[in-house]
Structure formats: C-alpha cells, structure tokens
Amino acid sequence: MSNEEDDLPQLSASTFAALQEFYKEQEEREALQSNIQEIVQNGNVVFDEDWQLSQFWYDESTIEGLVQMVINSVGTRAKIALVSCPTLYKLMKDKTDSSAEVTLYEFDQRFAAYGSDFVLYDYKAPLNIPRDKGSYYDIVIADPPFLSEECLTKTAVTVKFLTKGKIILCTGAVMADLAQRLLDLKKTEFQPKHKNNLANEFWCFTNFPLDKPVS
Structure with missing residues (x-):
C-alpha cells in the first residue's frame, strides 16, 4: 500500500x-x-379534501366541463397550467395528447406523486416559481384557495406571469369585480359545482370568448 x-x-x-x-x-x-x-x-388513488387547506373538490360534471373548455380553447397538444385546482389534472392528462404539457402548481405536497408535472406553489409567494415558465403556457386555469382580496390578487400575479394570454378562473361570485380589474375577466355561462355543496356561489371567468356555451 x-x-x-x-x-x-x-x-x-x-x-x-x-x-x-x-x-x-x-x-x-x-x-x-x-x-x-x-x-x-393509473387512477387508483383518490386524495381526500383537506379542509385545513381550504380544499373543496369539483364534482365530475365540473371536471369534465372545465377540461373540455380548455381543449376547445387550445387543443390537445397545448401547454396547460393548473393553479390550485388539482382535481383537473388526471382527466386533463387523459384527454390531451402525450406531447401536451400539463403542470400542476399546488401547495399540497401529496400531489408531488405527479412527478415532474408537479410544482410546489404557495400563493403567498406568487413568483416563487420557475423563472423559465414566464409567458410559457397556452392557457392557465386557476382556482384560488381562499375568497379573499389578498389571495386572488397574489394568484393573479402568478397567472399573468405564466400565461401567454388565455386565462380561466374559478372563484366565488363575490370576487367578480376584482377578477375583472386584475385580469380583465368576464363571467361565462359555465357554473362550477363541488362534491360537497358550498354556501358561496361559484362562477367561471375567462378573458376570451368560448367557442360555444358550456353547460
């Protein structure tokens, strides 16, 4: 040695x-x-709502309607960002082409099970996200977890950073004026519903005309 x-x-x-x-x-x-x-x-796991995180899952018809709204708007090969709306991920992946990008920006780390499609996101730090995703997505769909001016304002910063232009927002009807001021969004005919009925009326807003009314 x-x-x-x-x-x-x-x-x-x-x-x-x-x-x-x-x-x-x-x-x-x-x-x-x-x-x-x-x-x-493979679809064998269903994550329960965590009310401590203000999670209220959409019902099946709402998931199907929102996914179809996205596909009608940008097609099946688009870059799609889901901000705080994890229940859309599975069907969105199933309905889009393998070349599409579907990215979930979410605070609940259980959804890290989605691998590289998951980005840890806290609305309180709206730009603490990958810098190379600025103006990257063909469409961004968001559902802020809280019905507050702070939450929507900070989520709007994230949405405007991520999108090339198209935005879908699902939130309480009481946020309509703020949604219009922050993101220039208008109410659609589509009304999101949840598995567990909420006391607050929920609306869906976009900044682009839909191809046809979605019921």
Whole structure:
C-alpha cells in the first residue's frame, strides 16, 4: 500500500454501517415514491379534501366541463397550467395528447406523486416559481384557495406571469369585480359545482370568448 493510500481517511465499521443504512433507506424512499406515482397515475388513488387547506373538490360534471373548455380553447397538444385546482389534472392528462404539457402548481405536497408535472406553489409567494415558465403556457386555469382580496390578487400575479394570454378562473361570485380589474375577466355561462355543496356561489371567468356555451 502506498503512502498516499495510507493518508486517506478510513471509515470506522460503525460509520460504514450507518452509511449503508442511509443509502438503503434512500433507495426504499425512492422506490416508494415511484410506486405511489405509478398508482396515482393509473387512477387508483383518490386524495381526500383537506379542509385545513381550504380544499373543496369539483364534482365530475365540473371536471369534465372545465377540461373540455380548455381543449376547445387550445387543443390537445397545448401547454396547460393548473393553479390550485388539482382535481383537473388526471382527466386533463387523459384527454390531451402525450406531447401536451400539463403542470400542476399546488401547495399540497401529496400531489408531488405527479412527478415532474408537479410544482410546489404557495400563493403567498406568487413568483416563487420557475423563472423559465414566464409567458410559457397556452392557457392557465386557476382556482384560488381562499375568497379573499389578498389571495386572488397574489394568484393573479402568478397567472399573468405564466400565461401567454388565455386565462380561466374559478372563484366565488363575490370576487367578480376584482377578477375583472386584475385580469380583465368576464363571467361565462359555465357554473362550477363541488362534491360537497358550498354556501358561496361559484362562477367561471375567462378573458376570451368560448367557442360555444358550456353547460
């Protein structure tokens, strides 16, 4: 053995064992994450609403209507951003071409199971998102988690940064004036509904004309 090799630091048996254990746990975590992602992508997992995060899932007809609205507007090969509306992701992926990009910007890290299609997003830091996504998406659809001026104002900053132009916003009817001022959005005939009925009336707004009324 050379003098240089003698000078190399040597791991103790206990340190080496701990290192092996660390790598083993890391591999197990990665395998578990991969399995979860596969299960979720195959549609076998349904995430429950977390009311602490102000989550209220759309009903099936609303999911189908919004997805169809997007496809009617930008086609099946578009770049699509979903901001705080995770229940649209699965059907959007199913209905669009494999060349489409569907990205979910969401605070709930359970949806990290969607892999690279997931971007951790907190409306309180509206531009803490990838800088290369500015004016990137053909359409952005957003559903701010709270019916407050602060939440909609900050979400609007995110939406304007991400979109090339087209915007769909689902929020309470009480936010109509602010939605118009911030994003120049107008109410559509489509009315979003939720699995668990909410006391607040919800409306859908866009900044572009729809091809045809959506019921």
